[in-house]
Amino acid sequence: MRDVRTDRRVFLRGVGAVAAGMAATALTGCGTGTSRSVDGGSGKNSKTLVVRNSGGTYGDANQKAVYDPFTKETGIQVKVVNIEYAQMLAQIKQGRPQFDVIDDSMADFVLFKQAGATETLDFDRLKNFKNAGIAKSLVTSNAVGKNYWASVMAYRTDAFGGKKPSSWADFWDTKAFPGSRALQALDADLPELEFALLADGVDPDKLYPLDVDRAFRSLDAIKGDVKKFWDTGALPGVLLGRKEVVASSVWHGRLDALIKGGAPLAYQWNGARRQSNALGIPKGAANLDAAYKLVDFSLRPEVQAHYAELYPMAPTVPAAYKKLSSTTAANLASSPAHLESGFDLDVEWWIKHQDAVSKRWQEWTHA
Missing domain, CATH: 3.40.190.10 (Periplasmic binding protein-like II)
Incomplete structure (x- = not known):
């Protein structure tokens, strides 16, 4: 996208x-x-x-x-x-x-x-x-x-012995779903703090205002398993296709051609961030x-x-x-099912806080 x-x-x-x-x-x-x-x-x-x-x-x-x-x-x-x-x-x-x-x-x-x-x-x-x-x-x-449009989870369907990750909590659970991950870089779009909070148990209806401290604590838990912070929309498909990662956030639509071509990839819509x-x-x-x-x-x-x-x-x-x-x-x-399982990004919250969050994200990724 x-x-x-x-x-x-x-x-x-x-x-x-x-x-x-x-x-x-x-x-x-x-x-x-x-x-x-x-x-x-x-x-x-x-x-x-x-x-x-x-x-x-x-x-x-x-x-x-x-x-x-x-x-x-x-x-x-x-x-x-x-x-x-x-x-x-x-x-x-x-x-x-x-x-x-x-x-x-x-x-x-x-x-x-x-x-x-x-x-x-x-x-x-x-x-x-x-x-x-x-x-x-x-x-x-x-x-x-x-x-x-939406940011969603994508994963290799051949990676987990037939199991399918069904939430961001599963994405964060590298014991039950082992393998490297990829998340979005700041250069591509807003940091994915919402996914970190959902993985930590926050109800989708109570995401905003975002608890930034809690989000970064959740990100700390998976940072060691993140092989790449991707900065272009095509990169998640490349990483997944090469088996460099088994799961990644992705802009929905970016994998469509690969999936139609038979690549063992799938989207998980639960917790999709809509814009x-x-x-x-x-x-x-x-x-x-x-x-x-x-x-x-x-x-x-x-x-x-x-x-x-x-x-x-x-x-x-x-x-x-x-x-x-x-x-x-x-x-x-x-679609009705995806509207129910996802959430709308709070644009006004992000405009108000994006400078501070971006600075903290840069410091966190380089720490």
């Missing part, structure tokens, strides 16, 4: 670093900025809408499932830019955003709101939102959740009406289902599951 987490690297550097980077960011984006109005007329083809997303295979899926059908229905052309938070904020602060819709992590939308950089959404203009049933945690004044991408509109968007139309279109159950069939990020609209194949539905973070 590297395509989405490209944005997270900016978030992980902290709000201060983002502000510093903003001052040095040029106003020109990645080749957009042109032809905001195509012909100035009143016909279907009178507007070009510019959408920011993180590109890669994530962007390809959006093009096929969202943008192309939207253009076919409305006549509104969609251009895409792939720029990071600091450059987006710089353009907005200058009053010249070269994009009309932002597709980004919910964490960045919290920062956008703090900076006063995004529109307060008029939900009356989002007709598909009214009965969508999107979780309250994915709806803020400036953003609406578009899809989920989400959302849609919002920057202050000063040139095509406000078209922006609302695209956000609304993205919340249709059939559009969400089409996207999930192309890319392993889960719908935020429950009705999308009625339109998904059972095979696809069983492998998504927002």
